[in-house]
Amino acid sequence: MIFSDLALSRRLERAEASSNAAFVETRARVQPESGAEWIDVAGVWAMYDGADSPLTQTFGLGLFEPVTAAGLARIEEFFQGKGAPVFHEVSPMADPALLPLLAGRGYRPVELTSVMYRPIREELPAARPRSAELRVRRAGPEEWQLWAETATQGWSETPELADVMYELSAIIARRPGGLCFLAELGGRAIATGVLILHEGIALLGGASTIPDGRRQGAQSALLESRLQYAAEEGCDLAMMCALPGSGSQRNAERQGFRIAYTRIKWQLSGAAPGR
16 A cells, blocks of 8 residues: 655655756756756755746755755755746645745745656556557657657647747757657657656656647557556656646546645745845
8 A cells, every 4th residue: 555645755756856857957958058957955956947947946845854944045045046936846745844934934825736646557447449550659869859849739729838838848858868758640640748767756747649639549548658668667656747626637537646645836925034
């Protein structure tokens, strides 16, 4: 039996932090002018990927070591020195002393995230019928542009996000350790998915399907392929994150994922005390 406890939260949060650190390092390599970097402050991984990037925040606050005002000040200086807002994604398993500390420094909650998991070797629910022409394969390193373009097409119904999604997808596709998968229908790429492995955790992300490729079973096929790969690599748990109550969460629950906990994102309002 797997319990939603501190040990599980540490595994899941560190897996996601490791994935994002690799993304930030890739950004720094391919776009050195971005100033992307990350630091470790008493077990808290603080990521800077640009002032407007969703990756610019911390992971693991209060999970691995007690949080102090001095530690928070060091993290705040890191972000503010780069002209970025200060965000912390906080697990409910974190040190309880963290909440009054955040409130006292002027933080406010701004977002919730469902952190979900499932045992990898647990049988998947029966899949919907799918086309015999549907195939899933790993994309080669030289296919990063195909993967990124396909992932971006999945967001084509939101044109204002197209440029941002292509830029993010292009970094994801070139991230070391990231395993990019393509679903093809009749030889045409219609959907994408990413798999990141970290100390027995298989982090699933990058799910995107082009509009005219939907309802073909592409994402369920991508999930099966990635879980099988992760099992062969010795992973025992898969994880993914979603907006509470969203279609993504419902789809994950249909595939046997359970909610481990709901994470809160905190934002620093104005300047930190003493600044």
